[in-house]
Amino acid sequence: MEPLSGPGARSSPTADETALDSVQFGEDIRHLISVPTENASSFTALLELPPNQAVELLHSPESTRPDSSQQQQYQPPQHFNAGLLTFPTNAALIERAAKFSVFAAEEDLNNNNNNGIGSPETNSAPSNSSAGLHKVVKTEPAEPVAYLNSSSVASDPTVATKDENQRTNNKRKEREKKGKGFSKKSKSAANENAEQLPYVHVRARRGQATDSHSLAERARREKINARMKLLQELVPGCNKISGTALVLDEIINHVQSLQRQVEVLSMKLAAVNPRIDFNLDNMLAAESGSLMDSNFPAVMMPIMWPEVQPNGSRQQYHQQQWNFDVVPQPAGGGWGREDGHNFITPENSLLSYVSSANSASLNSSQLKMEL
Amino acid sequence: MASTMISSNPVTNSSANSDRSKRKKKRKAASAEQYRQEEALKWRTESQQQIYSSKLIQALSQVQLNPSSPSAPRRGRAVREAADRALAVSARGRSRWSRAILTSRIKLKFRKQQNKHQQRQRIVSAVAAAGGSGRARKPRVSVLRLRGKSLPAVQRKVRLLGRLVPGCKKEPLPVILEEATDYIAALEMQVRAMSALAELLSGSNQAAGSAGSSS
Numbered sequence: 001m002e003p004l005s006g007p008g009a010r011s012s013p014t015a016d017e018t019a020l021d022s023v024q025f026g027e028d029i030r031h032l033i034s035v036p037t038e039n040a041s042s043f044t045a046l047l048e049l050p051p052n053q054a055v056e057l058l059h060s061p062e063s064t065r066p067d068s069s070q071q072q073q074y075q076p077p078q079h080f081n082a083g084l085l086t087f088p089t090n091a092a093l094i095e096r097a098a099k100f101s102v103f104a105a106e107e108d109l110n111n112n113n114n115n116g117i118g119s120p121e122t123n124s125a126p127s128n129s130s131a132g133l134h135k136v137v138k139t140e141p142a143e144p145v146a147y148l149n150s151s152s153v154a155s156d157p158t159v160a161t162k163d164e165n166q167r168t169n170n171k172r173k174e175r176e177k178k179g180k181g182f183s184k185k186s187k188s189a190a191n192e193n194a195e196q197l198p199y200v201h202v203r204a205r206r207g208q209a210t211d212s213h214s215l216a217e218r219a220r221r222e223k224i225n226a227r228m229k230l231l232q233e234l235v236p237g238c239n240k241i242s243g244t245a246l247v248l249d250e251i252i253n254h255v256q257s258l259q260r261q262v263e264v265l266s267m268k269l270a271a272v273n274p275r276i277d278f279n280l281d282n283m284l285a286a287e288s289g290s291l292m293d294s295n296f297p298a299v300m301m302p303i304m305w306p307e308v309q310p311n312g313s314r315q316q317y318h319q320q321q322w323n324f325d326v327v328p329q330p331a332g333g334g335w336g337r338e339d340g341h342n343f344i345t346p347e348n349s350l351l352s353y354v355s356s357a358n359s360a361s362l363n364s365s366q367l368k369m370e371l
Numbered sequence: 372m373a374s375t376m377i378s379s380n381p382v383t384n385s386s387a388n389s390d391r392s393k394r395k396k397k398r399k400a401a402s403a404e405q406y407r408q409e410e411a412l413k414w415r416t417e418s419q420q421q422i423y424s425s426k427l428i429q430a431l432s433q434v435q436l437n438p439s440s441p442s443a444p445r446r447g448r449a450v451r452e453a454a455d456r457a458l459a460v461s462a463r464g465r466s467r468w469s470r471a472i473l474t475s476r477i478k479l480k481f482r483k484q485q486n487k488h489q490q491r492q493r494i495v496s497a498v499a500a501a502g503g504s505g506r507a508r509k510p511r512v513s514v515l516r517l518r519g520k521s522l523p524a525v526q527r528k529v530r531l532l533g534r535l536v537p538g539c540k541k542e543p544l545p546v547i548l549e550e551a552t553d554y555i556a557a558l559e560m561q562v563r564a565m566s567a568l569a570e571l572l573s574g575s576n577q578a579a580g581s582a583g584s585s586s
Contacts, residue, residue, distance in 0.1 A: 220545075227548035230408055234555050248528040251551060255535045258558040265565040266451035267444075269431065272572040 414556035419461065424564045426457040452476075455537075458561050466553045467546070471538020 209215075228247065232238040235254045238247050413419055430453040434446075455472050462469035533539040533547045536554045 224545050224548065227545055227552065230552050231548055231555070233408075234552055245525050245528060248525065248532060251555070252528060252532050252535060255532070255551065255555060255558070258555065258562060259535070261562045262454065262558065262565065263447070263451060265562065265569055266454055267447035268569045269454075269565060269572070270446040270450040272569060272576060 412556070414553075414560045420560055420564055423457060423461045423560060424568060426460055427454055427564060427568065430454070430457045454561060454565060458557055462553070462557060467539055467542070467550050468537045468554050469557075475537070 228244065231251055232241075232247055235247075235251050238250050241247050241250060431450065434449050434453050456476075459469035459472035529544050529547055530540075532551055533542060536547065536550050539547050539550045542550070
């Protein structure tokens with residue numbers, strides 16, 4: 001450990017460290033397995049290693065024993081400063097990787113995982129085998145991270161290894177988040193599944209009971225709260241009120257007012273709708289007009305008038321009928337425009353009820369004002 | 372996510388099948404929430420209003436009390452029933468209140484035939500006159516009962532709401548809330564459509580009236 005940490009002082013962080021750092025672990029484990037010498041340092045100690053040291057480890061197995069030699073130290077940086085961050089595709093390394101069944105087995109398992117964890121460090125250039133190496137190497141941080149929670153944090157003095165520690169920290173945080181998030185997800189899954197399944201095994205959220213009764217209660221309450229929220233959004237003015245009873249009062253009032261409005265409108269329609277065929281003729285009138293604009297240009301109003309009248313004797317017959325049954329309205333010169341407006345609405349008929357309702361209500365208010 | 376669910380939670384059932392089905396159900400339940408919200412919003416669409424208004428016009432044109440009984444209240448009630456039925460049809464029978472509205476008429480006729488010679492006939496005709504809502508049957512008894520156990524105020528209000536929404540008198544709370552959501556959205560659409568129709572008809576009446584009077 002000491003010989004390895006010795007040259008660490010001379011490390012110079014480069015931009016290419018990140019990829020190299022990942023190789024360290026692979027190297028380290030390989031060393032542990034194959035070369036149980038003094039250079040098979042502990043994992044934590046290796047984390048302190050600067051990238052040059054890692055490179056040295058990388059290259060040393062090819063040529064000589066992994067002894068720290070000053071010469072080899074300066075060779076590796078040349079490789080990596082020269083452009084792309086590609087690991088030298090060393091047949092020896094690949095062989096070594098292939099030899100150890102650990103990696104081979106892990107490769108299969110971790111290839112799936114590591115596609116997500118990803119390798120921003122691996123550039124496009126590395127070959128498939130070295131990419132596989134990267135992947136393999138990166139899985140190790142994922143696994144041993146759990147064991148090294150505190151130690152890796154503690155043993156990170158240098159800038160060089162900061163990146164890799166950040167990565168490990170990130171991965172650890174990821175896993176923790178996954179764990180916490182999953183417990184929450186499982187809880188919500190349980191809540192929603194409780195609606196469908198009788199027995200749900202879940203991990204409870206922090207500070208909540210896991211009793212089956214309380215679980216069911218909680219599920220039921222959440223269901224009810226969700227529905228209440230929907231209702232609150234629907235009924236105007238319920239958002240500010242807090243408390244179920246008051247909100248329910250508002251909802252009841254709203255429903256009653258809506259029902260009363262329907263009653264009033266139905267009375268009005270009954271008064272206005274004396275004939276069975278009334279609506280058919282209305283539709284006929286609608287078809288006669290070709291004005292589909294929702295803007296109701298005032299100029300077109302008087303033009304529409306004469307078109308309607310000769311549409312059929314039936315219509316005139318009904319017009320006369322209307323005079324009897326409809327509440328008599330005063331006719332005036334100033335009404336021409338509004339009447340035209342109202343007459344346009346049948347032409348729009350069913351197509352734009354909202355806009356016509358708005359304009360019709362506007363017109364009716366105008367009418368009432370003139371009254 | 373799939374791998375973490377399986378691997379990192381030893382408490383859940385270990386069988387992958389149950390996990391998968393749970394996940395599917397969770398997704399369905401989560402989407403069910405959104406579905407209900409969208410359902411309530413469907414009543415606001417233009418197309419829905421068109422569908423309803425066309426059905427309404429058809430129903431109104433078929434209302435047959437106009438020539439026979441000129442009394443305004445009865446005609447109004449008939450119009451209201453027709454409008455409610457048109458609304459229930461527009462709901463496509465997916466909600467309890469719509470089914471209750473549609474079947475209430477049939478139930479009424481059924482009960483009329485059954486209780487011809489019984490004391491209930493009076494009540495039934497009163498119900499029929501009252502618009503077939505069925506609410507007029509035993510209003511006082513239920514109100515007294517509710518006052519008796521008025522301690523859970525929320526419970527009392529929920530029962531009241533359940534009586535307002537057709538067909539939801541005895542349903543549990545979550546069902547009532549769901550039905551009320553749909554019913555309120557539908558009622559709003561009904562009010563919009565009917566007011567537009569009324570304006571339309573009254574407007575054309577005025578127009579025809581003034582045209583007829585002027586010509």
